[in-house]
Amino acid sequence: MRGTALLGFALCVSFGQALAQYGLRGRLETSPLEYAPGQVIVQFRGVITPAQRAWARQVAGAQLVERGKYYDYELWQFNPYADMRKVAAQLQKSGWFEFAEPNWRIELASDWIPNDPLFAQQPALPFINAPQAWALWRGDENFIMAILDTGARLDHLDLQPRLLPGYDFGNDDASPNDPFGHGTFVTGIAGAATNNGRGVAAVAPNGKILPVKVFTDSGSGFLSDLLDSIGYAVAQGAHVINLSLGSRNNLGSAVQSALNNAWNAGVVIVAAAGNEANTNPFYPAWFPVCIAVAACNLNGTRSSPSTYGSWVDVAAPSGDVYSTTRDSNDSYARDRGGFTSYAAPFVTAQAALLYALVADSPTDRSVARARAVRDLIESTATPVDYVARGIINLRASVEKALTVPVRGYVYMEGYRGSYNGRAVEVVLRPRGGTTALASRTGTLDSFGGFTVSFFNYLGYYDLAVRAQGTLFKRVANARMRYPGVSDLDLILTLGDVNGDNRINDGDLLQVLSNFGTNNATVDLNGDGVVNDADLLLVLLNFGAVGE
Ligand SMILES: [Ca+2]
Numbered sequence: 001m002r003g004t005a006l007l008g009f010a011l012c013v014s015f016g017q018a019l020a021q022y023g024l025r026g027r028l029e030t031s032p033l034e035y036a037p038g039q040v041i042v043q044f045r046g047v048i049t050p051a052q053r054a055w056a057r058q059v060a061g062a063q064l065v066e067r068g069k070y071y072d073y074e075l076w077q078f079n080p081y082a083d084m085r086k087v088a089a090q091l092q093k094s095g096w097f098e099f100a101e102p103n104w105r106i107e108l109a110s111d112w113i114p115n116d117p118l119f120a121q122q123p124a125l126p127f128i129n130a131p132q133a134w135a136l137w138r139g140d141e142n143f144i145m146a147i148l149d150t151g152a153r154l155d156h157l158d159l160q161p162r163l164l165p166g167y168d169f170g171n172d173d174a175s176p177n178d179p180f181g182h183g184t185f186v187t188g189i190a191g192a193a194t195n196n197g198r199g200v201a202a203v204a205p206n207g208k209i210l211p212v213k214v215f216t217d218s219g220s221g222f223l224s225d226l227l228d229s230i231g232y233a234v235a236q237g238a239h240v241i242n243l244s245l246g247s248r249n250n251l252g253s254a255v256q257s258a259l260n261n262a263w264n265a266g267v268v269i270v271a272a273a274g275n276e277a278n279t280n281p282f283y284p285a286w287f288p289v290c291i292a293v294a295a296c297n298l299n300g301t302r303s304s305p306s307t308y309g310s311w312v313d314v315a316a317p318s319g320d321v322y323s324t325t326r327d328s329n330d331s332y333a334r335d336r337g338g339f340t341s342y343a344a345p346f347v348t349a350q351a352a353l354l355y356a357l358v359a360d361s362p363t364d365r366s367v368a369r370a371r372a373v374r375d376l377i378e379s380t381a382t383p384v385d386y387v388a389r390g391i392i393n394l395r396a397s398v399e400k401a402l403t404v405p406v407r408g409y410v411y412m413e414g415y416r417g418s419y420n421g422r423a424v425e426v427v428l429r430p431r432g433g434t435t436a437l438a439s440r441t442g443t444l445d446s447f448g449g450f451t452v453s454f455f456n457y458l459g460y461y462d463l464a465v466r467a468q469g470t471l472f473k474r475v476a477n478a479r480m481r482y483p484g485v486s487d488l489d490l491i492l493t494l495g496d497v498n499g500d501n502r503i504n505d506g507d508l509l510q511v512l513s514n515f516g517t518n519n520a521t522v523d524l525n526g527d528g529v530v531n532d533a534d535l536l537l538v539l540l541n542f543g544a545v546g547e
């Protein structure tokens with residue numbers, strides 16, 4: 001055993017020399033990397049002491065990031081610009097390790113399939129890529145969809161767990177029970193209890209439903225009831241209002257202004273575009289504040305009764321929709337011809353899912369949040385020629401909400417070369433912490449501008465930014481959410497040649513040993529040659545440590 005260990009150390013010296021080359025002259029990988037920049041996971045072969053491990057790291061030129069909590073591996077940090085496939089291969093060749101691998105990114109599971117028995121008869125859900133979206137995000141129970149309709153069957157076993165008390169403005173009582181079935185069906189599409197082993201699955205697996213009955217028990221509806229219903233939904237904290245109702249007649253400025261007020265309070269408004277088979281206005285969907293929803297078939301064509309045209313924003317499925325019915329407390333049926341009425345709740349549920357990804361909390365309602373949600377829905381729709389934006393894509397919208405761009409500009413003091421193509425690295429850390437949770441590399445444009453993206457880190461974090469040859473500069477308390485962190489403007493300190501976030505002997509040595517060469521990694525000021533000016537930058541900033 002001892003003999004093997006000693007042989008290992010001998011090999012270690014040679015791979016250390018080989019690695020120094022990668023560490024210092026590594027080529028920049030373009031973003032997004034498929035592994036964490038500069039990181040390798042290793043497991044030593046055989047039994048060796050902590051001192052031997054430390055020595056091996058020193059020879060390899062690596063720093064210890066962490067040890068495995070449950071398994072005996074070490075995570076090593078090299079120069080973030082090095083090609084980690086090559087570094088890992090070098091390490092592996094040494095024979096010193098059981099394994100040495102780049103710190104690969106792990107893909108998320110591609111589908112989440114709920115256990116509701118009728119899910120297999122709901123092809124509209126896979127059609128909008130719901131299972132892939134759900135693998136990433138299934139909503140938050142404190143976000144509220146107000147369904148302004150004929151009410152809902154309140155004791156329905158596949159609805160009841162998700163219903164808030166609601167109100168009946170048609171009959172002016174506290175029980176928005178559904179005498180018709182339209183509202184029960186609409187409600188089940190958006191928010192039937194999901195993964196509860198019963199009935200159907202909904203587009204939004206989590207989130208609350210506020211049933212608001214707009215119509216009387218005899219089926220008539222009045223403008224005053226609609227206005228009250230909108231105001232009530234806003235007051236109850238709804239994040240989305242679903243309007244699977246409307247009229248060919250202009251409902252007038254009262255409704256428009258009530259909806260504008262709702263929007264200004266941060267409520268997303270989704271309205272059925274109408275089943276008129278033409279492009280004529282249908283109200284309230286026609287009002288710009290509404291996301292107007294057409295109905296499509298599962299082959300992507302327009303559902304023939306659906307209203308369409310450039311004033312209609314998106315399309316969602318209507319045929320092949322399975323949902324809850326009012327016949328009993330455990331009854332379900334296939335679409336009975338609601339067309340755009342049944343398309344709208346798909347979008348309402350999508351909005352509720354997305355709202356929870358852009359808001360700080362359920363009370364964080366604002367036009368900015370509502371606009372972010374609407375933009376996510378519309379910008380990720382798959383284009384078709386019968387509506388302005390396209391057919392909704394739940395997966396694409398959730399992925400986009402989880403992918404947060406960080407944009408900014410850097411200025412490097414003493415730098416004389418072109419910024420264009422220069423490497424930049426952005427590290428995401430917990431607030432006030434120093435651990436790197438994620439890291440992205442990119443390149444600067446000629447103005448020093450950069451954009452990198454982080455996936456699945458929503459919330460408040462510290463960011464740290466450095467360019468090739470500089471120390472890290474910290475940006476405290478960045479809110480990671482769509483549409484991104486912008487306007488960072490950072491002055492960076494040059495002199496860290498070897499990327500260890502401190503300017504010291506190691507950097508001085510690199511400048512001296514490359515003096516007179518054109519080694520781009522060591523040419524700190526970007527004038528094409530390693531010379532006095534680079535030496536001066538190191539000396540000027542000697543002893544400085546990055547943030
Ligand atoms: Ca009632």
Ligand SMILES: [Ca+2]
Pocket residue numbers: 116158192193194195196197198199200201
């Ligand atoms: Ca269910």
Ligand SMILES: [Ca+2]
Pocket residue numbers: 495496497498499500501502503504506507
């Ligand atoms: Ca350094």
Ligand SMILES: [Ca+2]
Pocket residue numbers: 523524525526527528529530531533534
């Ligand atoms: Ca230079």
